[in-house]
Amino acid sequence: MNDARRTREVIRQTDPTLPDGSLNLSGNLPPIVANIFEQRYRVALSKVMTEEQLSALFGSHRFMGTERDRRAGSVFVSRRLGSPPDVNRVVVTNGTQSAIDRLFDSIAGRGGVIAVEELTYPAIKPIAARLGIRVCPVRIDDDGVVPDSFSDVCKRDRPRAFYTLPTLHNPTTATTTLDRRKAIIDTARLNNVQFIEDDIYSILPLDAPPPFAALAPEISWYILGTAKSLSPGMKVAYVVAPDGAAAGHAFWPGVKSTYWMPAPLNAAVTANLILSGHANEIVDSVRLEMEHRHELAQVILDGIPVTTRAGALNLWIRMPRAGTPHLEIARLTQNRNVIVGTGDAFVVGDRLPPEALRIGLGTVLTRDQLSRGLQVVRDAYRSVLKPSLSA
Incomplete structure (x- = not known):
């Protein structure tokens, strides 16, 4: 071609x-780096097809991900979290958008409130509308989220969670500074607000501040997808929950009503790419x-x-x-x-x-x-x- x-x-x-x-x-x-991607993906796909028992691979849903899938996810997110989280906290999903859908429903639910940046990922509004969730805008500037604005929203609207793209914010490319992240965490703890942190753009910069999830893991739901760093069509994202019990509580009820589970072959190939270092x-x-x-x-x-x-x-x-x-x-x-x-x-x-x-x-x-x-x-x-x- x-x-x-x-x-x-x-x-x-x-x-x-x-x-x-x-x-x-x-x-x-991300740009298509055709040569290196095709070489490495073909190797990973070949390994899965030759080393896996295909009847077992395709014979059932991959709820939450296998232990190997979750171990790969733990390795992948450790690039940003500093160390690999316990695999029981990791959930393997069919891309960032499906993870957000599940977390919005689980954390806020119909009639609930979620804070978001005043400019945000366009999928957020239809997801929230479908689930009956009200979104409240938090002001941003060239240094990212404005802590005073977040505090005002917490006091006025009582959100259950704050969905945020703090690193290379889409569309402004602003990155919330470390000092601001700490101030926002203090406010979130004071107001019992959890973070739904979409860190999908954070892999390419080499000097990004640590995520909210590294600074406040007990109130953070961390999402790191592959679509903006490996390839858009891979559609695998890893979620790190505050703990293993919370992971199951948030995702298991959705197995009969949503599409968040990854296709087994896709999850297996992505795991191979990560664990091999490719x-x-x-x-x-x-x-x-x-x-x-x-x-x-x-x-x-x-x-x-x-x-x-x-x-x-x-x-x-x-x-x-x-x-x-x-x-x-x-x-x-x-x-x-x-x-x-x-x-x-x-x-x-x-x-x-x-x-x-x-x-x-x-x-x-x-x-x-x-x-x-x-x-x-x-x-x-x-x-x-x-x-x-x-x-």
Whole structure:
């Protein structure tokens, strides 16, 4: 399959509504490091297919994960938690979204309240709405979650949990500082609030602060998925519960009503990748490719106020003047078959949508395609904002 055809297929899988031939910079996916991923995944798949008893592998559901699955999860999350947690605290799930669904239902339930950042993962709102849960926005700035705002929400709305993306927040790329994390933990303990910590973007940066779950494990539900560091389609995420009993209490009731259990083959191959060390090689390759893409973006978008951080899969471009110039820029890029994201889908509560663009660096297949897409973004930005730039 040639590059152009592979690119069209990647775009189609990301969003089947996009026009054929478009360059999709609206997603927030890691780049496909085809050679290393295919080599390592084929080895892992071959090992599972030749060494596992297939009738046993496929013969039943993989509730909570086998002990080997959970051991792999413990190894994977130890990259962030500092040491491997007890495997009894680990639950293997069918991706981050299904883990969030289960935890929202278990911790808050119908009529409950969960605090979230004022801009949050777009799937959160429909999940909460379906479960009858009210979400309350917590303010964020360039240093992440604002502790005073979290405290105000706790006092006013009495949330059961705080769903948070504290490291390389989506879409702003902000990372909550260590001092703020400690202050937020103090408030959470005082108000009996648990953390549902989505740490999916934390593997690529090398200097991220420790997770809430490392600082306050007794009130934390920690989620680390593979989709943003290994490959989007792997759909395996590991949850670390405060303790083993809590893990069973939260997830076991959902076996008859949700889809959180991973497919046995997928869980087994992912475990093999992690325990063999090959997952580390894939992560290192993704990290290196993202470094190259950040350098490319820095050159092409020179002079445009871009917010991002090392390891981030996206750029966040705030508009230098009020109005809706970001929507005009998005329209102009779409006219040239380059799709970019805006902040509208991330908004929680009644705040106005941010006047900003989210530019994904990993979704397109090659650096050449990224370069062409970023040039279109640059030209559209300069076209719309030229008067203010020259003033």
